[in-house]
Amino acid sequence: MQRAPWAKQRILDTANELFYDDGIRVVGIDRLISVSSVTKATFYKHYGSKDTLILKYIRSRHESMRQDLTATIDNSAGAEQALRQIVGDLAARISQPGFRGCAFLNAAAEFPDPQHPVREVVTAHREWYTDVLSNLLGDMGHPMPGDAADEFLLAIDGAQSGGYAGDPVAATTSLQRAVDRILGSATLKAA
Incomplete structure (x- = not known):
């Protein structure tokens, strides 16, 4: 069978x-x-039901991303290299044909009720992602890793949206500049 x-x-x-x-x-x-x-x-x-499949879809997207980020972090020489690799991998995805933005933001847009189970999965995913970024920024010695992680995620969100709706090159270049500023804040504090 x-x-x-x-x-x-x-x-x-x-x-x-x-x-x-x-x-x-x-x-x-x-x-x-x-x-x-x-x-x-x-x-x-x-x-x-379709609803059950939708939840499985969004949860499997989260699990796939969790595995990819864990592998990136495990294979990096340190937190800064991991963060730069995350941005590099994202820039490559944004530049691929068929890129439609962030699957989690897309799902959130289709399910506007914050109490809907899909939105709860999206919220949990974003909290997890912010925690990963915050931990990496903290490992770098950033003076405000939580705030920096919020900025980092917002830059990622913007690049994904801009890369889908506009120019992927401009979006990823802007993302890189934002990340350089965020990481530069950690480097200045550590020095």
Whole structure:
């Protein structure tokens, strides 16, 4: 019975692609089923509803990002190198064809109620991301790592939005300048 786990993952992979490319609310169950090449019964067996799949999608996006950031940090010589690698990786993604901005900000825009389960996942993700940035900035000796992490995340948000809606080169160049200023504050304090 190897078919069921494959089908479940195939549905999630399809949702990951379609929800990101076209928007969560726009993509219907029939389209998910068709593109996933599964039956309606298989879809409902594994997810039960589109709402369940949406939550699995946004949680899997978080888990993927958590794994990627952990690997980046583990493979870096220090906090500054990790932060610069995070920005470099993001700049590369922003410059790729098909980039549609931040999946979490996109989801938040589609689910405006802050009490909605999707928004709760987005909020938890952003708090986690800010904590990661704050810890790295603290490791660098930044005098105000929490404030700097907020600025860093806002610069990331702006670059992702600007890279999608406008010029990816201008967005990533601006991001790099903002990050240089933030990291420069840590370097000045440490000196």
